Amino acid sequence: MPIQCRFYEDLFPEVGDVVLVTVKVIQSMGSYVELLEYKNIGGMILHSELSRRRIRSISKLVRIGSNTEVNQILRNVAEKLDYKTDEQLEELCRKTAWYFDRKTGRRAGSSPEILDECDIDQPTKEMLLTDIRHRLTPKAVKIRADFEVSCFTYDGIDAVKSALRSGLELNSDSLPIRINLIAPPLYVLTTQTMDRAAGLEQLHEVLDVIKKSIENQGGSFKIQQAPRVVSDTDDADLQRQMDELEKANREVSGDEDDEDEDDEDEEDDDEASNDGDQNGQK
Numbered sequence: 361m362p363i364q365c366r367f368y369e370d371l372f373p374e375v376g377d378v379v380l381v382t383v384k385v386i387q388s389m390g391s392y393v394e395l396l397e398y399k400n401i402g403g404m405i406l407h408s409e410l411s412r413r414r415i416r417s418i419s420k421l422v423r424i425g426s427n428t429e430v431n432q433i434l435r436n437v438a439e440k441l442d443y444k445t446d447e448q449l450e451e452l453c454r455k456t457a458w459y460f461d462r463k464t465g466r467r468a469g470s471s472p473e474i475l476d477e478c479d480i481d482q483p484t485k486e487m488l489l490t491d492i493r494h495r496l497t498p499k500a501v502k503i504r505a506d507f508e509v510s511c512f513t514y515d516g517i518d519a520v521k522s523a524l525r526s527g528l529e530l531n532s533d534s535l536p537i538r539i540n541l542i543a544p545p546l547y548v549l550t551t552q553t554m555d556r557a558a559g560l561e562q563l564h565e566v567l568d569v570i571k572k573s574i575e576n577q578g579g580s581f582k583i584q585q586a587p588r589v590v591s592d593t594d595d596a597d598l599q600r601q602m603d604e605l606e607k608a609n610r611e612v613s614g615d616e617d618d619e620d621e622d623d624e625d626e627e628d629d630d631e632a633s634n635d636g637d638q639n640g641q642k
Contacts, residue, residue, distance in 0.1 A: 367397035511579030
């Protein structure tokens with residue numbers, strides 16, 4: 361069993377404190393929970409305290425088993441330093457997190473030198489800084505733009521392809537871009553980057569290039585949604601739309617194949633009928 365320690369120095373929360381819990385059991389009068397920040401001690405929430413309104417379905421307000429990790433950094437450091445007991449982890453918390461909680465409250469520090477105040481050895485300090493830096497590493501953001509491109513001149517689809525290729529010429533290793541078809545004439549332009557500002561600027565430049573190219577060929581261009589940072593939910597929704605489009609295209613292709621087979625069968629029947637008529641005339 362992994363070593364554990366409460367998140368705060370106090371053994372129990374004060375009245376009115378907001379706490380993180382995991383719901384273990386739901387009963388008619390209330391729900392039994394574990395307080396994650398206080399070493400999973402037990403507690404109970406009366407259903408009358410969950411909402412002032414009449415509760416028609418308790419499952420919509422409370423769900424069993426949803427977990428949230430707390431105190432991860434110090435716990436990871438303790439595991440890497442091969443701590444064996446909860447008391448060792450508690451001592452590390454007392455010398456670091458709880459020390460600053462008593463001194464400065466919940467305000468965050470910005471300088472690594474702040475750990476010089478802590479009564480910890482150099483290996484522990486270095487391990488702690490390494491884990492903190494890893495946690496604070498910026499994550500790549502996804503940026504997306506939705507736009508329409510169409511052309512009804514003689515060049516038609518070739519003009520659209522040419523305009524899209526001109527935009528893809530701005531692709532680079534540092535800022536890779538992709539263009540996907542949703543449904544003609546709607547396309548999505550996406551990139552993933554650590555630099556949010558540079559990513560937004562890059563997508564605006566790509567859209568400008570596509571716009572100039574298609575308009576020079578007599579086509580039209582329209583931005584449905586300007587470049588913006590999207591979430592994993594937005595990304596999943598885009599993938600769902602593309603999957604539905606692919607499925608619809610497969611169904612249409614299957615219908616066309618069936619029609620071709622029907623036409624071939626009709627031609628065979630006509631040929632057989634003609635052969636029969638000729639034999640009858642003989």
